[in-house]
Amino acid sequence: MSIPSMRTEALLDEFAVRVVFNTSSPTGLFHLRLAFESGRFHQKHHHVQAGQFLMLDVQDANGFRFRRPYSLMSWNAETQEGDIIYKVVGEGSKALSHWQAGQKSVALSSLGNAFPTVAGQNPRHTILLAGGVGLAPLILWAEEGRQKGWQDDDMPTLVFGVRSQAEAQSLLPHLARLIPLDKLLLCSDDGSLGFHGHVVACLEDQTPEELDHFEHAFVCGPTPMMNACVKTAPQLLPNANVYVSLENHMPCGTRACFGCVVGQAHGGLPLKVCEAGPVFEASQLLWGEKGLDTVGFAGACDAFPVFDTTTSAEGGV
Ligand SMILES: Cc1cc2nc3c(=O)[nH]c(=O)nc-3n(C[C@H](O)[C@H](O)[C@H](O)COP(=O)(O)OP(=O)(O)OC[C@H]3O[C@@H](n4cnc5c(N)ncnc54)[C@H](O)[C@@H]3O)c2cc1C
Ligand code: FES
Known part of the structure; x- marks a missing residue:
């Protein structure tokens, strides 16, 4: 069994993001859709590979800004929209849960490595x-x-x-x-x-x-x-x-x-x-x-x- 490569080329940038929707289920699981605009530094389009994550800027009730890591569950390269599912566990995710359609923020993405490709193997x-x-x-x-x-x-x-x-x-x-x-x-x-x-x-x-x-x-x-x-x-x-x-x-x-x-x-x-x-x-x-x-x-x-x-x-x- 070959061990696949897990490194990915870094495509890191700071992207402006806009909330398309942010819905909750009765169990407290939230579904957030973000639209990515062009990166601040060099990336025209956002790219992501499964396994990589983004650091999303959130603000607590006192206006203090900090970042929290999330994975995309779904990514549409054409529309540049990605979905996150999340749970409220503390200050950051609580602030996230109050976001409404149209809310703007920034995300550092894409960070980290990806799942290995299983090339040659089904x-x-x-x-x-x-x-x-x-x-x-x-x-x-x-x-x-x-x-x-x-x-x-x-x-x-x-x-x-x-x-x-x-x-x-x-x-x-x-x-x-x-x-x-x-x-x-x-x-x-x-x-x-x-x-x-x-x-x-x-x-x-x-x-x-x-x-x-x-x-x-x-x-x-x-x-x-x-x-x-x-x-x-x-x-x-x-x-x-x-x-x-x-x-x-x-x-x-x-x-x-x-x-x-x-x-x-x-x-x-x-x-x-x-x-x-x-x-x-x-x-x-x-x-x-x-x-x-x-x-x-x-x-x-x-x-x-x-x-x-x-x-x-x-x-x-
Ligand atoms: C690569 C990556 C991808 C992730 N993807 C998702 C995702 O898709 N959906 C999602 O809901 N969450 C995901 N997480 C976890 C998410 O980042 C945390 O739930 C979030 O940072 C909590 O922030 P907070 O400010 O709400 O909580 P905090 O105020 O930071 O913490 C509140 C409480 O939760 C505990 N806590 C915080 N983070 C974690 C953790 N990661 N594991 C165990 N306990 C923790 C703290 O110790 C504290 O007791 C991911 C984390 C990483 C590293
Ligand atoms: S989160 Fe700071 S070094 Fe990894």
């Missing part, structure tokens, strides 16, 4: 494991495939886990347009949609014959879900190379701070998710008992000698 041997809003980059990957001409037979299998049916309801038509129904495995924590249980339980419910042919697994969702997928993949998906797309807290998104670092499995300096990711081969990362080892700012200060004030000038950086 995408039908790829399984996408998505939890909640982690669906976004995975479904964009499937959308890109459709634009390249993938037919129903070629499409990957998608396992999509949500808390309850209401959370997924507004997304189902979009999913059904992209993924054939026999390749769409829906599951919910409360049993109101599809299989009753989480993504890993849904995989355990499949026969080995149904899973053995997968050569790649792309995972995105809440950390406990990604942790469970990575832990059980050797048994459930024994022939698959597992990739994760991390949704860590990212204060800057542009390598300027140490707020997003994660440990490496085989030692070495911690990695900045915004620089080396957000897509990683799972085996590259350090997974602890409770999940991914997010080193945190203090850990990063210990690991990166640039912060070691006890180091002499000769021995230092």
Whole structure:
């Protein structure tokens, strides 16, 4: 099995964006459509590859501006419009939830790497494991495939886990347009949609014959879900190379701070998710008992000698 390249050419710019609509579902899942205008510096058109993210400028109630990372779930290169699904978890997403059609802002985009292309290998041997809003980059990957001409037979299998049916309801038509129904495995924590249980339980419910042919697994969702997928993949998906797309807290998104670092499995300096990711081969990362080892700012200060004030000038950086 060849390991595909994951680096993408940086097409970073600051784009003016305008809200086309921003709707909410009863479960608090928001659907935001943004129109991208030309970039401030050099990009006439916005480009994005599945896995990459943008840093969206938001303002809190006191007028304080800051950026938050989001993935596009859908991208229309012709109209230059992209869709985001998001949940309100804190100040930034709360401010976002108040945006109305016509609201203007800016977004740094496109940042980070993309999911590997599976050139030469049929995408039908790829399984996408998505939890909640982690669906976004995975479904964009499937959308890109459709634009390249993938037919129903070629499409990957998608396992999509949500808390309850209401959370997924507004997304189902979009999913059904992209993924054939026999390749769409829906599951919910409360049993109101599809299989009753989480993504890993849904995989355990499949026969080995149904899973053995997968050569790649792309995972995105809440950390406990990604942790469970990575832990059980050797048994459930024994022939698959597992990739994760991390949704860590990212204060800057542009390598300027140490707020997003994660440990490496085989030692070495911690990695900045915004620089080396957000897509990683799972085996590259350090997974602890409770999940991914997010080193945190203090850990990063210990690991990166640039912060070691006890180091002499000769021995230092
Ligand atoms: C590459 C990438 C893509 C993302 N794509 C999406 C997306 O498509 N849709 C979406 O809803 N979210 C996505 N996220 C997560 C999103 O960026 C955070 O939910 C958002 O930054 C929270 O900002 P806030 O100001 O509302 O919350 P904050 O005020 O920053 O935080 C509020 C609370 O949530 C916790 N928190 C914040 N961010 C995270 C996180 N990433 N993981 C766990 N806990 C967190 C904080 O510790 C705090 O307790 C993505 C993140 C990354 C890195
Ligand atoms: S978010 Fe600041 S370095 Fe990654």
